[in-house]
Amino acid sequence: MRERKVKAAIIGPGNIGTDLMYKIMKRSKYMEIDLMIGIYPSSEGLKRANTLGINTSHEGIEAVKGRGIDIAFDATSAAAHLQNAQVFEVEGIVAIDLTPAALGPYVCPVINLNEHIERKNINLITCGGQATIPIVAAISAVTKVHYAEIVATIASRSAGPGTRQNIDEFTKTTARGLEVVGGAERGKAIIILNPAEPPIIMRDTIYTIVDNPDREWIEESVRSMIAKVQVYVPGYRLRVGPLIDDKQVTIMIEVEGAGDFLPTYSGNLDIETSAAVAIGEKVSENILKGKAG
């Protein structure tokens, strides 16, 4: 039974979709990519998929119908996902949503995936959220977090037009994720784009205000959380901290990508696609168990 895999589709053959494709092909135990869907015949991503022997379509979401697809990664836009989600539902496809649409629950694989494993639509929050919420959750696990504030600094080159035109979505969604998934009473998120050349690796600073700033507990909890994230993002590293100043705890991390398709400095994009694949794996394992049982 272990040999069987679920059929996966990628919607949106841009940088994110292409990176997802490489990650799944290289490392997935439970998924095989059946199809990549775009809307432009000239898409570079579709061409790459083709040369790798993957079925492609430039005719949009309709192409996903009737192929027995089990799981779809949606790397389009929030507006497109609202449309796509209806098709996924009719077709019985589990949607892993990398857009800001957030029809389904916010999920970070190392925090709350088990609780949502049966859901048909799962949202990835934001890249800044995937990078910082694990740290907030690790602190929340040992003391009450009254306030969590994160500053995500990314290389200008790794911020695509979607992020740029919807920058308010990033700050608002990440702030909500710090609360809902990270366990902070109140969250705030700041994003900075830095154009330095060569491009900088993603950097995140996580400030929290806590009840009990016990250094040993926090250090231990954060260290074990970082190890869990490193399972799917090996370049996720602690840089500074925890620095403790009265009730304030400061932690700085950096996120270097795996370089599957996206450049390694794009840790922000890599942690998003890596988290999506990690979620996809668990969901697929669960689907296979169900089919076997």
Add this chain to the structure above:
Amino acid sequence: MNMNRRIRIVDTTLRDGSHAVKHQFELEDIERITSALNNANVYAIEISHGDGLAGSSIQYGWAKHSDDARLAVAQKVVDRSKITVLLLPGIGTRDDLKLSIERGAQVARIATHVTEADISEQHIRMAKDMGLEVMTFLMLAHMEPPEKMLEQAKLMEGYGADVVYVVDSAGAMIPDDVKVRIGLLKKKMQVEVGFHGHNNLGLAIGNTIAAVQEGATVIDGTLGGLGAGAGNAPTEVLAAVLDKMGYVTGIDLYKIMDAAEDIVRPIMRRPQVIDRSSLILGYAGVYSSFLLHTYRAVEKFDVDPRDVLVELGRRRVVGGQEDMIIDVAHELSQKKNR
């Protein structure tokens, strides 16, 4: 009046000056300063956290009062000047801007790093749709060649900006740098061009005059020069110099001098001078508001503030990256103790 000789001054004591008081302005001070600027007939009065709307944070410093409370007291005393607010996309959002428009803001100022204009499109369009005048900032303008800046300025013009500013956030420009940038924007664009200077190299007034001579028609100042780093171009000095040169600002010279001397100077927490660290800001090209955060960090990590600022310049950090001060100070102290 010759229209070319008309210069509009935006006073940003209550925004850029907020850095110099660590965002701790009292509501009474805000009311008195706003009232004095209004009575001196300044074109617009900028009121925000130093890092713009929603800037109150661990990263940039908690403000004593909310955006809303500050605007509420200012709105009460203004009948001639316009109230303006600053928004940095990535920190504040359109929601914050909407709230301040409800609180009487008539001019929106939207700021991005000099290479990142396209993150401001939604904010500029919304402010225009809501009937505001929109002035946009290209910050740390010294970090890119003039042609790059022009390309970014044209984006902002396309989104609907009424004025595009060259912003010397690090006080790192010399008059020739200002002239070439303002001159290029004037030549290639339809919109008005503005300039915002800092005094880290002692050139805030000189650079602003250079900008005006190249055609800038909107300029920033603060009372007594109160502001980030070594401060800004003093509004009262700009008013006097421009008057002497035959430009018309509409400002009452005695009233603006009195506002600086009697209201702002007594509440300064430190003399607004070019000390060695603010000189390094200008020399190394580092964002002026990093100064007081750097002083705080070096106390904790026991390193020379100049070393921290030079390293920040080397790393080409941009506005808003105050967390890198801690990163650098921490790293330098570890090297030192090794």
